[in-house]
Amino acid sequence: MLVKTPHVHVPGASVFDRLEALLPFVSKPIQYVGGELNAVQKPWESVDVHWALMYPDAYEVGAPNQGVQILYEVINERADALAERTYAVWPDLEKLMREHQVPQFTVDSHRALGDFDVVGMSFSTELGYTNMLTAIDLAGVPVLAADRTDAHPIVIAGGHAAFNPETIAEFVDAAVMGDGEEAVLLITDIVRDWKREGCPEGRVGLLRRLALTGVIYVPRFYDVEYLEDGRIKRIVPNEADIPWRVRKFTLMDLDSWPYPKAPLVPLAETVHERMSVEIFRGCTRGCRFCQAGMITRPVRERSITGIAEMVESGLCKTGYEEVGLLSLSSADHTEIAEIAKGLADRYEGTETALSLPSTRVDAFNIDLANELSRNGRRSGLTFAPEGGSERMRKVINKQVTEADLIRTVSAAYGAGWRQVKLYFMVGLPTETDADVMQVAELAREVIKAGRAASGRRDIRCTVSIGGFVPKPHTPFQWASQLNHEATDARLHMLRDAIRADREYGKSIGLRYHDGKPGIVEGLLSRGDRRVGRVILQAWRDGARFDGWSEHFSYDRWMNAAAVALADEPVDVDWYTIRERQQSEVLPWGHLDSGLDADWLWEDWQDSLSEVGVEDCRWTPCFDCGVCDQMETEIQVGPTGVVTLPMPTVRTTAVLAEVDA
Numbered sequence: 001m002l003v004k005t006p007h008v009h010v011p012g013a014s015v016f017d018r019l020e021a022l023l024p025f026v027s028k029p030i031q032y033v034g035g036e037l038n039a040v041q042k043p044w045e046s047v048d049v050h051w052a053l054m055y056p057d058a059y060e061v062g063a064p065n066q067g068v069q070i071l072y073e074v075i076n077e078r079a080d081a082l083a084e085r086t087y088a089v090w091p092d093l094e095k096l097m098r099e100h101q102v103p104q105f106t107v108d109s110h111r112a113l114g115d116f117d118v119v120g121m122s123f124s125t126e127l128g129y130t131n132m133l134t135a136i137d138l139a140g141v142p143v144l145a146a147d148r149t150d151a152h153p154i155v156i157a158g159g160h161a162a163f164n165p166e167t168i169a170e171f172v173d174a175a176v177m178g179d180g181e182e183a184v185l186l187i188t189d190i191v192r193d194w195k196r197e198g199c200p201e202g203r204v205g206l207l208r209r210l211a212l213t214g215v216i217y218v219p220r221f222y223d224v225e226y227l228e229d230g231r232i233k234r235i236v237p238n239e240a241d242i243p244w245r246v247r248k249f250t251l252m253d254l255d256s257w258p259y260p261k262a263p264l265v266p267l268a269e270t271v272h273e274r275m276s277v278e279i280f281r282g283c284t285r286g287c288r289f290c291q292a293g294m295i296t297r298p299v300r301e302r303s304i305t306g307i308a309e310m311v312e313s314g315l316c317k318t319g320y321e322e323v324g325l326l327s328l329s330s331a332d333h334t335e336i337a338e339i340a341k342g343l344a345d346r347y348e349g350t351e352t353a354l355s356l357p358s359t360r361v362d363a364f365n366i367d368l369a370n371e372l373s374r375n376g377r378r379s380g381l382t383f384a385p386e387g388g389s390e391r392m393r394k395v396i397n398k399q400v401t402e403a404d405l406i407r408t409v410s411a412a413y414g415a416g417w418r419q420v421k422l423y424f425m426v427g428l429p430t431e432t433d434a435d436v437m438q439v440a441e442l443a444r445e446v447i448k449a450g451r452a453a454s455g456r457r458d459i460r461c462t463v464s465i466g467g468f469v470p471k472p473h474t475p476f477q478w479a480s481q482l483n484h485e486a487t488d489a490r491l492h493m494l495r496d497a498i499r500a501d502r503e504y505g506k507s508i509g510l511r512y513h514d515g516k517p518g519i520v521e522g523l524l525s526r527g528d529r530r531v532g533r534v535i536l537q538a539w540r541d542g543a544r545f546d547g548w549s550e551h552f553s554y555d556r557w558m559n560a561a562a563v564a565l566a567d568e569p570v571d572v573d574w575y576t577i578r579e580r581q582q583s584e585v586l587p588w589g590h591l592d593s594g595l596d597a598d599w600l601w602e603d604w605q606d607s608l609s610e611v612g613v614e615d616c617r618w619t620p621c622f623d624c625g626v627c628d629q630m631e632t633e634i635q636v637g638p639t640g641v642v643t644l645p646m647p648t649v650r651t652t653a654v655l656a657e658v659d660a
Contacts, residue, residue, distance in 0.1 A: 009112065011044070011115045012044030012045070012050070012111055012115050013044075013111070013112075014109055014110040014111060015102060015103060015105050015110050015111070015112055016105075016110035018100065018102045019032065019097075019102055019105060019110060021100075022093065022096045022097065022100060022102065025092070025096060026090065026092045026093045026096065027090065027092060028059075028060075028090075028268065030267055030268040031058070031059035031060065031087070031268040032059070032089070032093070032105075032107065033107070033267070034106075034107035034108055034109075034110065035267060036063075036107075036264045036265055036266050036267055037264070037265035037317075037318065037319075038262040038263060038264050038265060038317060038318070039107075039108055039264060040072070040076045040082075040083075040084075040108065041084075041108055041109050042076070042082040044082075044111070046082075047078075047079070047080050047081050047082045048080045048081065048191075048192045048195055048196065049080060049081040049082075049117050049118070049188050049191045049192050049195070050081070050082055050115065050116040050117045050118070051075050051081060051082065051083040051084070051116060051117070051118050051119075051120060051184070051188070052083075052084055052085075052086055052106055052111075052113050052116040052118070052119045052120070052153070053068050053071055053072055053075075053083055053084070053085050053086070053120045053122065054068075054085070054086045054087065054088075054119060054120065054121050054122065054132070054135060055067075055068050055085075055087060055122050055124075055128075056087075056088050056121060056122075056123065056128035056129075056131035056132045056135065057087065057088050057128055057131060057545070057547065058087060058088055058090065058545070059087045059107070059266070059268060059270070060268060060269060060270045060271055061270070061271055062085075062087045062088075063085075063087070063264065063266045063268070063270045064266070064270045064271060064272040064274075064276070065122065065124070066260070066276055066278060066326065067122050067124075067158075067159065067180060068085060068122050069259075069260040069263060069264055070180070070181065070259040070260055071083065071120065071122075071180050071181070071184050072085060072260075072264075073259050073260050073261060073262070074181050074184055074185065074259060075184055075185075075188065078185075078188065080188070080192055081188050081192070084106035084107070084108035084109055084111060084116075085106055085107055085108060086104060086105065086106045086107065086113055086135065087107065088128075088131040088134065088135060088544075088545065089104070089134075089135075089138070090545075091544055091545075091551075094134060094138065094544075097138055098138070103138060103139050103140055104135045104136075104138035104139040112139065112140075113135065113136075113138070113139035113141070113153070114139040114140045114141050114152065114153065116153045117153060117154065117191055117195070118153055118154050118156060118187065118191060119136075119139075119141075119153045119154070119155045119156070120156050120158060120184070121155065121156065121157045121158065121159075121172070122158050122159040122180075123157060123158070123159040123160065123161035123162055124159055124160055124161065125160075125161055125521070125547060126161045126167070126521055126524035126525050127517070127520070127521060127524070127546040127547040127552075128161070128546075128547065129167070129168055129171075129524060129535050129546075130535065130538060130539045130543040130544055130545075130546055131544065131545065132168070132171065133171060133535070133536070133539045134539070134544060136155065136171070139153075141153065141155075143171055143536070143539075144170055144171065145170060145171060145172060145173050145219075145220065146170070146220070148173070148203065149203065150199065150202045150203045152203075154173045154174065154191070154203075154206065154207070154210075155171070155172045155173050155174075156172065156173065156174045156175065156176060156187070156216075157172045157174070157175040157176070158175070158176045158177075158180050158183070160291060160292060160295065161525070162175045162176065162177055163177050163248075163291070163295050163472055163473055163588065163591065163593060164472040164473075164525065164526065164527075164587055164588040164591070165217060165219065165591075166219070166224075166527065166528050166529050166531075166587040166588065167524050167527040167528070167529070167531040167532055167535065167587075168532060168535065169219035169529045169532060170219075170529065170532040170533075170536070171532065171535075171536075172219070173207060173218065173219075173220075174207065174210050174211075174216050174217060174218045174219075175216075175217045175219070176215070176216055176217070176249065177217070177246070177247075177248035177249065177295070177591060177593065178248030178249035178250055178251075178295070178296075178593075179248075179249045179250060179251035179281070180249070181251050181257055181259070182249055182251060183215070183216070183249045186213065186215070186216075187210065187216065190206070190209050190210060190213075191206065194206045194209060207220065207221075208221070208239075208242075211242055211243075212241060212242070212243075214243045214245075214246060214247060215246065215247050215248070215249055216246070217246040217591060218242075219529075221237055221238055221239055221242045222235055222236065222237055222238065222242070222590065223235070223236055223237075223238045224528065224529055224587075228569070229569060230568065230569040230570040230574060231584055231585065232528060232584070232585040232586070232587060233585065234585060235585065235587075235589065235590045244590065245590050245591070245592045246590065246591050246592060247592045247594075247630070248295070248591075248592065248593050248594060248630070250298075250594070250630050250632050251281070251300070252300060252632060252633075252635065253300075253635070254278070254280070254281060254300050254301070254302045254306065254635075255302055255303050255305075255306035258306060258309065258310050258313075260314070261310075261313060261314075261317075262313075262314075262317045262318075263275050263276070263314050263317070263318050263320075265318050265319065265320070272324070273320075273322070274320055274322035274323065274324050274355070275311075275314045275315060275318050275320040275322070275323050275324070276323070276324040276326050277307055277310045277311055277314065277323060277324070277325060277326065278302070278326050278327060279301070279302050279307050279325050279326065279327050279330055279333050279336075279339065280299060280300060280301040280302060280327045280330075280332075280333055280636075281296055281299070281300045281327065282296040282297050282298050282299040282300055282328070283296065283297070283299060283327075283328040283329055283332075284297060284298065284299055284615050284616045284617050284634070285329060285332070285360075285397075285615050286397045286603075286613045286614075286615065286616075287386070287396060287397055287398055288395075288396050288397050288474060288475040288476050288603060288604075288607050289386070289396050289425065289428065289468060289470075289471075289474065289476055290328075290474065291471035291472065291473060291474050292328055293328055294473050294474050294593070294595060295473050295593045295595075296328070297594065297595070297624065297626040297627075298626055298627055298630075298632050298633060298634045298635070299617055299634050299635065299636060300634075300635040301333055301334065301335075301635055301636050301637055303637070303639045304335055304338055304339055304342065304637075304639060305639075307325075307339055307343075308339075308342065308343070308346070311323055311343060312346075315347075315352065321351055321352055321353060322352070322353040322354075322355060323343070323352065323353070323354050323355070324355050324356075324357065325339070325340075325354065325355070325356055326357060327357075329359075329360050329363065330356045330357060330359070331356060331359045331360060331363035331364060331368065332360065332363050333637075334636050334637040334638055335637045335638055335639070336363075336368065337367065337368060337371075340354065340368055340371040340372055341371050344371045344372070344374045348374060353372075353373075354371070354372045355372060356372060357382075359381065359382065359383060360383070360384070360400070361383050361384075361385065361400045361404050361405050361408050362399070362400055362404050362408075364381075364383070364408050364412075365411075366411050366412070366415045369381065369412065369415070369417075370415070380417070380418075380419035380420060380421055380462075381412055381417055381419070381420050381421070382420075382421040382422075382423065383405065383408065383409070383420065383421070383422055383423070384422070384423040384424075385398065385400055385405055385422060385423075385424060385442070386398045386423065386424055386425050386428075387424065387425070387428060387435065388424055388435050388436055388437070388438035388439035388440075388441075388442060389434070389435040389438035390402060391435065391610060392428055392430075392431060392435045392438075394610040394611070394612055395428065395429060395430055395431075395607050395608075395610055396428055396607070397603075397607070397612050397613055399612050399614075402442060402445070405442070405446070406445055406446065406449045409446050409449060409450060409461075410449045410450065410452070410453040411453070412450075413449070413450035413451075413453045413454040413459055414453035414454055416454075418454075418456075418458065418459050418460060419459070419460045419461075419462070420446065420450070420459075420460070420461050420462070421461075421462045421463075421464060422442070422443065422446070422461060422462070422463050422464070423464045423465075423466070424439050424463065424464070424465050424466075425465070425466050425467065425468045426465055426466075426467055426468065426482075426487055426490050426491060426494075426512075427467050427468040427481065427482035427486075427487050427490075427515070427518070428468045429468075429476060429479045429480075429607065429608070430607075430608065431482070433490060433493065436490045436493065436494055437493065437494065437497060439463060439465070439494055440494055440497040440498050440501070440508075443461050443463050443498065443504075443508045444501060444503075444504045444508070446461045447459065447461050447504045447507045447508060448504065457507075459507065460507055460508075460509065461507060461508050461509070462508075462509035462510075462511065463498070463508060463509065463510050463511070464511045464512070465491060465494070465510070465511070465512035466512075466513070467482075467487050467513070467515050467517075467518035468481070468482070468518070469481065469518050469521045469522045469525060470522065470525070470526060471525055471526075472525065472526060472586070472587075472588045473588065473593040473595055473600075474600070475600050475601075475603035475604040475606075475607055476604065476607070477526070477580070477586065477600065478579060478580040478581070478582070478584075478601070478604055479579060479580075479604070480576075480577050480578060480579040481518070481519070481522045481576045481577050482515070482577070483515070483519070483573075483576075483577050484514065484515030484516045484518065484519050484554075485515070486515075487514070487515030487518065488514050488515050491512050491514070491515070494510070495510055495512075498510055513549065516552075516554035517546070517547075517549075517552055517554070519554070519572065519576055520546065520552075520554065520557045522575070522576040523557075523561070523572055523575050523576055526575060526576075526586075526587070527575050527587065528587040529587075530564075530565065530568055530570065531575065533564035533565070534557070534560050534561045534564040534565065535560075536564070537560035537561075537563050537564045538556055538557050538560035541556050541559070541560055542556065543556055543557065543560075558572065582601050592629070593626075594624075594625055594626035594629050594630040594632075595624055595625055595626060596623070596624060596625030596629070599622070599623060599624050599625055616634070617634060617636060
């Protein structure tokens with residue numbers, strides 16, 4: 001039986017004694033106790049600036065997040081700052097925390113979130129917005145930024161979903177676009193100096209200092225005016241000296257930023273049980289649907305030496321047995337063959353596995369795959385053609401032909417692989433039923449070619465389908481989104497076609513989600529400040545963990561939208577299935593990702609004409625705007641360094657250090 005006891009809270013003190021009493025009554029209590037290998041704890045009074053970093057999802061999803069781990073280390077390396085982590089608590093613990101007045105806490109020292117100077121939110125998807133509100137509210141901090149006082153933390157959004165922070169403008173105090181390493185250092189300097197000077201002008205004074213940098217967006221200093229039909233008339237600063245446009249951060253020379261140096265090793269099970277090394281950042285393949293590729297330009301590669309040093313250091317400090325070589329398209333690294341061979345040579349005999357994420361069809365080769373699986377672990381291969389038909393792949397600028405795919409999977413099946421996964425999207429611009437049905441035909445041809453190449457009938461092909469959601473800062477930011485009824489109809493049509501195939505259907509697996517979550521994601525990704533009312537209403541109605549199918553409720557979101565937008569000339573369809581015009585002011589138009597708006601529009605028109613654009617890494621510049629406007633440049637190899645340092649076995653001393 002739980003007993004409520006009165007308490008006196010001391011800023012920076014642990015609340016674990018109160019939390020611990022609740023843990024026997026919740027699922028997976030291990031995720032809340034902290035104590036991970038390589039976690040950092042600092043005395044509260046020893047630093048000037050206190051950061052709480054949140055990935056607004058469950059611990060099992062958030063703990064491996066590379067972005068949060070990097071910022072955690074970057075901040076904690078400073079003598080004048082500390083950073084701790086917090087994650088979304090499941091509804092069972094949320095209920096108990098509210099009943100027993102236990103605040104949102106960090107997992108490192110179990111300090112109350114409301115005690116920190118800055119709360120940094122890292123959003124990979126917009127479906128984490130309601131979890132942010134839960135955490136802020138549990139912290140005893142007003143969910144509306146306008147209601148916060150000098151006693152409350154500054155809430156700052158980052159991550160890919162922060163490239164249109166307008167839908168959460170009422171909840172966050174600021175937003176940062178782009179790479180976070182230099183951003184958190186700048187923010188720490190500003191907060192430290194403001195505090196040392198006696199906090200002049202209070203909270204507003206600090207926010208003004210952030211806004212005047214021109215690289216930190218503070219919504220309170222911008223006013224939005226609307227036309228009678230609901231479109232935005234203009235977005236303008238409401239104070240002198242506030243910049244009209246806010247630029248993204250771009251980190252150059254990744255070798256100078258070898259983070260995380262000591263990756264965290266969670267005690268609880270997480271979605272990725274491996275150590276990850278980012279081998280390059282950015283992508284210029286130009287896939288028109290891909291926000292990540294567009295907003296992270298230009299390409300910046302790590303050197304072979306830099307990658308090797310990070311892998312060796314990370315393995316020694318974690319004890320992991322798998323290394324993920326991460327990027328948006330890892331096989332595109334100019335020296336990937338040398339990297340894979342060198343790492344395979346170094347760790348041969350140590351049972352250290354190497355892996356790549358989803359690999360482009362035209363970047364894959366058997367030699368690379370064999371190096372990655374040299375230690376005997378041979379998992380399935382994943383490729384992402386994205387569009388089912390040749391026509392659709394031209395529309396989205398995914399320059400992969402059916403012949404490319406068949407040649408690649410034939411080589412894989414012939415070399416001993418038995419499982420291939422193919423990822424596609426449904427609902428892409430100009431898509432027809434016939435384009436979707438080509439997915440079934442393509443899967444059939446894959447199995448047919450695989451049987452011929454391997455001489456076996458036990459091979460498998462899994463088709464995974466995701467719904468297309470138009471994203472800001474992409475050529476498709478003007479596109480209409482397919483409604484969920486049409487999305488579901490096409491998915492069911494595809495399912496029936498595969499099931500009806502007596503010769504190949506049993507060898508083809510199909511995984512997909514219905515179209516409803518995509519509509520909510522579309523509302524949040526391209527919405528303006530009015531959508532914030534929808535988020536708030538949905539959260540008050542119980543929305544939590546919207547990225548999890550068992551917690552997501554489409555009806556709850558639609559009811560919230562009907563209430564919140566009742567007096568507005570806009571609705572969910574207006575934000576999602578409506579095509580925008582070039583003249584329309586977009587909610588994120590004052591936020592500079594470096595991409596020229598005219599270039600994006602021209603690429604949108606090329607898409608409609610089914611015209612492709614090459615990768616600018618290997619061709620003359622296409623003038624997207626990033627390099628000249630951001631004062632950056634593409635950084636690719638080869639470096640000329642083709643060998644790795646060769647400690648072929650990890651020593652007993654090193655392993656003992658990990659065990660200790």
